Amino acid sequence: MRREDFPMLSNKNIIYFDNAATTLKPRCVIDAMNDYYNYYTANIHRGLYESSILADYLYDSTRFVVRDFIHCSSAKEVVFTSGTTHSINLMVFGFMKNYLEAGDEVLLSKAEHASNILPWIRLAEEIGIVIRFIPLDENYAVTYENFLSSITPKTKVVSLAHVTNVIGDVRNICVIGNYCRNHNILFHVDGAQSVPHLSIDFIHDNIDFLSFSGHKMCGPTGVGVLVVRENLLKKMAPVFYGGGMNESFYSEGGYQLKDIPVRFEAGTPPIAEVLGLRSAILYLMKIGLDNIHIYEIYLKRYLVEKLSEVPSVTIYNKDSNSGILAFNVEGVSSMDVSKYLNMYHICVRSGSHCSKMLKEDLNVLSTVRVSLYFYNTTEEIDALVLALKKCQNIFKIVEY
């Protein structure tokens, strides 16, 4: 699907299966950023000349593009950040630090990415919140029953990935969000691995905070989004202070902040990157998130079927409903598998994938991860499977 849109696929002889780490960029995104640099470079929210006004318009109206993409109520709820990690840190230290008290419980799972665990651990050190983990089932997934049994009267926040980055299980955020809203629990969704692949509805799913990254959805690196329900965003404090976010400040002390969401974007923001993100979202919307999801599931099933034919391969997540597949080859480290596949120009990820607690359930330290996107094909999967079948002893082939 639409391979011709991606310069990397025509410029380089690669099979790119590392889309959960970052995706390739279509020409329209690269062009949008180049246009800003070639034709209307200017800072935003400062100049009254033509290029500056155009940059202002495109930057500010990208909030409406995001609103329509993830279906929140208002463009005011959209804060630009540098990525999911920044978004979660902003939420934790700008909002949760003031909202939570010692002893309050935050519910996570051990399958979360480091970016959705470490800020909470740091907050626990700072103010004494308690982190609890929802037990994973035999497929390393969060069931609604396990979610419910982990709730206590002290649960104040639930923070979960919509799709996890190793197992790729899709959490039922709609029912979890509904429960949280009815029980006065705040719900943060880490959308880094879902927003690029699935249609998401911020209002319908009762989400309070949503984080995601531009670079995992055909957009540039260095830009991401934190969407926060308007009444909560009004209560959030900025973490960074400086130009662009204040109305005024005084020699005797004190300051007045600009309105939401600009007050959270101190300093010169990543302008070209926001414009690249705008182009990426419009591009994805044109293809249709439902089409992307259906095609990825088709590819994933094909991959599971073909990879299951390789005797030495163990697959950890045959049934997860996303384009992410984690496996190991018997007796070979995941690093050696990925180095070996590199000899065939096949790009996969190996290691713990920033989910360092998952090993407690998975009982392996690292896996090889194939993560698919809509430009992958069954022919590419055949090439991967053939390479793995050919390899009798990866240790002998890989050069150190």
Ligand code: PLP
């Ligand atoms: N959350 C999940 C589930 C992820 O997969 C990732 C990145 O892989 C992140 C958060 C962090 O994203 P970023 O590195 O873009 O901040």
